[in-house]
Amino acid sequence: MSKKYECPDCGYVYDEAEGAKHEGYPAGFKWENLPEDFPCPECFVREKPDFILVE
C-alpha cells in the first residue's frame, strides 16, 4: 500500500506510487527513504518533516 504525503503550504502530494520523477525519485520510491532535507518539488519552501500524511 503506497502512502501519500501533502505539502502544508502549496498542497503538492507526494504519492509513493508515483514518486517525484523530475527530481530523481522514481515511481515506488518510499517516503522513508527520501532525505530529511527533501524539499517540496513545487514550492521548495517546505521540507520532508513538514509534510502531512494524508493516506
Next chain:
Amino acid sequence: MTSSIEQCSVTTASPNMATNEKDNSKTNAWIISKRYWYWLSLLLPSVPALSALLAVQSEQGIWLWLTLVMMYVILPAADYIFGTDDANPDDELVNKIKDERYYVYIMYCTTAMHWVALISMAYVVSHYDWSWLSMLGGALSAGVTNGLGLVAAHEMGHKVKDKTQSFCAKLVLACSGYGHFCIEHNKGHHKDVATPEDPASSKFGESIYKFVKREIPGAFRRAWGLELTRLNRRGKSEWSLDNEIIQTFLMTAVAYTLMLAYFGPIMIPFLAIASTYGWWQLTCANYVEHYGLLRQKKENGRYERCQPHHSWNSNHKVSNLVTLHLQRHSDHHAHPTRSYQVLRDYEDVPTLPSGYPTMFVLAMIPPAWRAVMDQRVVKWAGGDMNNVNIDPDQAEAIFNRFHQPEVVKAAA
C-alpha cells in the same frame, strides 16, 4: 527532526483586510477591475518596438532611448503621482480568481512580446544608420526589457506543475541568456533568502557594485550545483540535454546565432549589452528585496524559516501592475507558488519608500541608497546590528556607527 526552513509565520504579520462590508465590496470591485490593468505589464515590453518604429519614421535615433526613459523617469513619476494600493482580495475572491486562465494568457502574450521587443530593436539598430549613442540607447532599452522578462519568467517559473508556463519561463529567460534563473531562484534563493550565504540577498553596507560581483557568479554556481545533484539522482550526466540550464542556453545560442547571421556583427555588442543589462536589472531587484534583513539562527544551528519581516515591500500602484505584484514580496516568499493576481499586502512588514523603479535608481547611487535605507534597517533591527545581515568587510565600522539597541528601544 526540525526543518531547516521554518514555517513562514503569519502570527507576526498578517494580510491587511478591509474592516467593513462596504469597504470590502469596494476593494473587491477594484481588484476585479485590475484584471484589465495588468496589461500594463506589457507596456514596457512594447516600447522597444514602438520606439524603434518612431526612430525610423522620424529619422531621430534619440527615440531608441525611450524604454530607459520609461523605466527610470516615467515609472518613478507615475509611482509618485498615483501612490499606493493596499487592497487585498478576501478568501472568496482569492478562490474565484487564483486559477483563472485569463491571468495566465497575459503571461503568454508577455512571453511573445519580449521576443518581439528584442528582435525588432535588433533589426532597427542593425538596418539603419545610427550614431553609436543611439545604438547604445537601443541596446540598453532592449536590456531594460530583458530585465522585465526576468519578472515574467519569475512569475511563470514558480508554476512548476504547469508545463506550458514552465516552458514559457525558459523562452523568456532565453532572451537574455539567463537560463539558470528558475532553478537558482526556486530551489536556491527561496531556501537561503536573508542569510549571509545567499548570493541573491544584499548585505547592509554592501554597495550594489560590490553585490553584483557576488551575486552573478554565486547564483550561477548554486544553480549548476542544484541541477547537477538532480541529474545525478536520475543517473544522468550534467552535460546531457536533460540539464535544464543547458536547454535554455541552447535556445539563446540558436536565437543569437540567427540574429548574428541575419543582422550582422553589430549584434555582438548589441546582444552583449542587452543581455547583461537585463541581468543588471535582476541584480537591482535582488539588491532591494532583502537589503540587510537577516533570519536568526536557532540553537540547532539552522536558520528560522523565512517570515514576512524578511522582505522589503512596496504597494506602489503603477510599479506593482508593471511588475505583477513582485513588490508584495513578503507574501511571495510565504507562498512562492501563489499567482500574481492574489498576492497580498501584509501589515507591519518592512516597507520601501517607493516602488522598484525609483529604488533601482537609488541603488545605483550608493550614498543616496544608504541615506534612505540604512536607518530603516537599523529601526527594523531595533538598533541591534547583531540582527542585521551586514557586510563582514565593514563590520567594525558599521557596529561603531549604527549599533545602538538602547537608544532605539528608548525612542520606541
